[in-house]
Amino acid sequence: MLILAKRFVYLIIWLAPCIVLAQQEQPAIESSAPDSIKIKQLWNLSDSLLNTSQFAPVKKLLEQALAIAQASEDTHRIAIGYRKLAGFYQSTGDFATAISFYLKAQVAFKASSDQRNYIRMFNNIGFCYNRLDKTKEARQHVERGMALAQQSGYDQLLPEFYSELINIDSNSKQYASAIAYTNRVLAYYKQKKDWNTYYGTLxxxxxxxxxxxxxxxxxxxxxxxxxxxxxxxxxxxxGYINTSIPYALIPQNKLDEAEEACHKALIWAEKKGLEKHSILADVNEHLSRIYEKRGDFRQALLFYKRHIASRDSVFNATKNRQVAELEARYQTREKEENIRELAATNAHQTRQIWAGVGGLIVLTILLGTLYWLYARVQQSRKKITQQSDQLTLMMRELHHRVKNNLAIVSSLLKLQSNRLDDEKAIQAVRVGQQRVEAMSLIHQRLYQTDEVTTVNMRAYLADLSESLMRAYDYSADEFDLQLNIELEELDVDMAMPLGLIVNELITNSFKYAYNKADRKRPLLRIDLRQQTDQAQSGITLEVQDNGPGIDISDWQQKGNKSSFGKRLIASLSEQLDGHFELLKQNGTLFRLHMPNIRTQA
Known part of the structure; x- marks a missing residue:
């Protein structure tokens, strides 16, 4: 009993900060002030908190302001309250809820005879439908609002509706109408001499x-x-022009001007704080394309990696904001429940002390509290499991889409090869097609299994080898394929370059090592194993054929005489922090060793 009482005291101490924090979250509103002043103070406070992404208190303040407006039956402030709540849900990405509040605001504005704001709500609703990819509903609301604005003489609202129609038509690739509306907006602001808005529209x-x-x-x-x-x-x-103008310069091969704009954008992006990652993602993508056009593929790859990192930062920032909002809502509810629970506990303790059975009540409350905490933990675990399953499903869908896109690229390359007459060009395109299919197999493996970040190398290398065997008109009966795969699971970041290396080596074997005119049965051996000796620990890949063997001096040629396949193997080996050797041993033997530091990374 004494131990349980001590634990109850600890629980009270733990809940005390929640009470203080809940009290601090209440805005400093003058109780004697008129309702209109209270509402204005709550709106001002919510706007300042929204700028710092404190979503839970913002929602609470806006609901409190709306409740005061409803109690005072102030129809116009009720309409504004609904509109502000709609704007809150719009800023958090909950566009469906935002639409419901915009509709309520629209009804209230109409009841308060505020025709101007009643019409503007059509544009806001259209914006939210457009973000939900419901183009039909978005266009209906925007066009209806535009018609009402023209009938009511609110011509100054038309540019807002035109701007939203530009977004709708641009998203649906109806560029002719989008340009027509753009010209209308430009003409309007030019006539009004509102140059800031004019050049923003431009x-x-x-x-x-x-x-x-x-x-x-x-x-x-x-x-x-x-x-x-x-x-x-x-x-x-x-800053935004420097970020965007490379889109127009790079296709015109104005690479130096595009690079100069990118460097200016990078300097400006550092001043943007949390928003800089989206800018860096665009700029690094531009720089990757610039260096790719210049033929500097190493630099192009470097900036492409930076682009991916910045894009992931944007994604993580968005998700963190949503998680923060959900967590804040959860914590608010939890604090309110804790406060109510604490009040009930205090009341029970007081009554039981006077009744002489305080200890039994403390024990009962403690057991109830522990059960409640256990239930909340179980509920949290269930939510985490659901979120993990959703993320896994999203990753599988992502790999499925990437695989489909690569299949389209492979089909286009095949169609292109059928239209070529030059045999060398045909072979080059088909080799490129095989490289794309090698990458496609990785993503196919990922979405067909429950593991979305690791690849079954035995199954993948078997599929890859058999696919190339069929491509070069060999059947399994007339070919010796030996797969010795000790490492069956590898991270996708290692599996992708390893697959491309094996693809290049097998392709070279089929092109140069085997000859159907010879009676010698073709053999291909692929080993992937873990080296455990201290002198050379890590992963070793070996690919060997039984052909006549490669000319080592021919392989070691550098510069323009070196083939793209050789340079690709060297580049991918360097990317894996590995080193390779080529031996003439009963044919051609390629051996690549990757140290443990790479596998741990």
Whole structure:
């Protein structure tokens, strides 16, 4: 009993900060102030907290302000309250809930005879439907609001509706109408001499022309906007133009100008704080394309990796924001329940002390609390398991889509080879097709199993070898394929380059080692094993054929005389931090060793 009482005291001490924090979250609102002042103070406080991504208190403040407006039957402030709650859900990405609150706000604005805001709600609702990829509903609401604005004489609202129609038509690739609406918006702001909005719209027109493939017009729009941004010292607009103009310059092979813009954008991105990752993702993608066009594939790969890292940071930041909101909601509910539980406990203790049975009540409350905590832990574990299953499903779907895209690329390469006359060109395209299919097999393996980050190397190498065997017109009966795979599972980051290396080596064997005119039965051996000796620990890959053997001096040629396949093998081996050797041993033997530091990474 004494131990249980001590644990109860510890529980009270643990819950005390929750009470204090809950009290601190209440806004400092003057109780004697009029309702209109209270509502305004709550809205101002919610706006400041929303800017710092404190979503849970923002929602609570907005609901409190709405409750005051409803109690005072102030229809116009009720409408604004619904609109602000809709904006809150829109900022957190919950567009379906945002639509429901915009509809409530629209009804309230109509009841308060605020025709202007009633019409504007159509545009907000259309925006949310567009973000949900419900293009039909989005267009219906925007066009209806635009018609009402014209009938009611609110011509100043038309550019807002045109801008949303531009987004809708651009997303559905109806570029002709999108350009027509863009010209209307530009004409309107030019007439009003609202140059900030005019050149902002012109910048968006540059992005639209880029999507249409009209890179010259896109560049012209960006440069006109840049001239205005420099004139007005608008660093914000300059930064986004430098981030976007390479989209128009790179297809025109204006690589130096594109690179200069990228470096300026990188400097500007460092000032953007949490928003910089999306900018860095675009800039690093531009730099990767620039160096790829220049033929510097090492630098292109470097910037492509940076692009992937920045893109992942954007994804993680978005998910973290959503998780933070969910966690804040969960913690708020938990604190409220803890406060209610604590109040009930105190009441029970008081009554039981006077009744003389306080110890029994403490024990009962403690057991109930422990059971409640256990139930909450079980519930949390269940949610975590569900989220893990959802992430696994998303990863499998991602690998499935990548596999389908690679299959499309392979089919296009095959179709292209059928239209070529030059035998060397045909072989080059088919080799490229085989490389794409080698990568496609990896992703096929990943989405067909429960493991989404590791690859079964035995099954993958068997599929790869048999696929190439059929491609070079060999059957399993007339071919000796030896697979000695000790490491059956490898991370996809290692499996992908290893698969490409094996693809190149097997392709070379089929092209140069085997001759159907000879009676010698072709043999191909693939070993993948773990080295355990201290002198040379790590992973070793061996690929050997029984052909006449390769000329080592021919392999060691560098520069333009070296084939792309050789350079690809060397580059992928370096990427794996490994070193390889080529031996003439009963044919050709390729041996690649990767140290333990790479496998641990």
């Amino acid at each position: 910048f968006n027109a540059g992005l639209l022309y880029k999507n249409m493939g009209q890179y010259v017009r896109s560049e012209q729009s960006f440069r006109q906007s840049m001239a205005y941004a420099i004139k007005t010292n608008d660093e914000f607009l300059q």
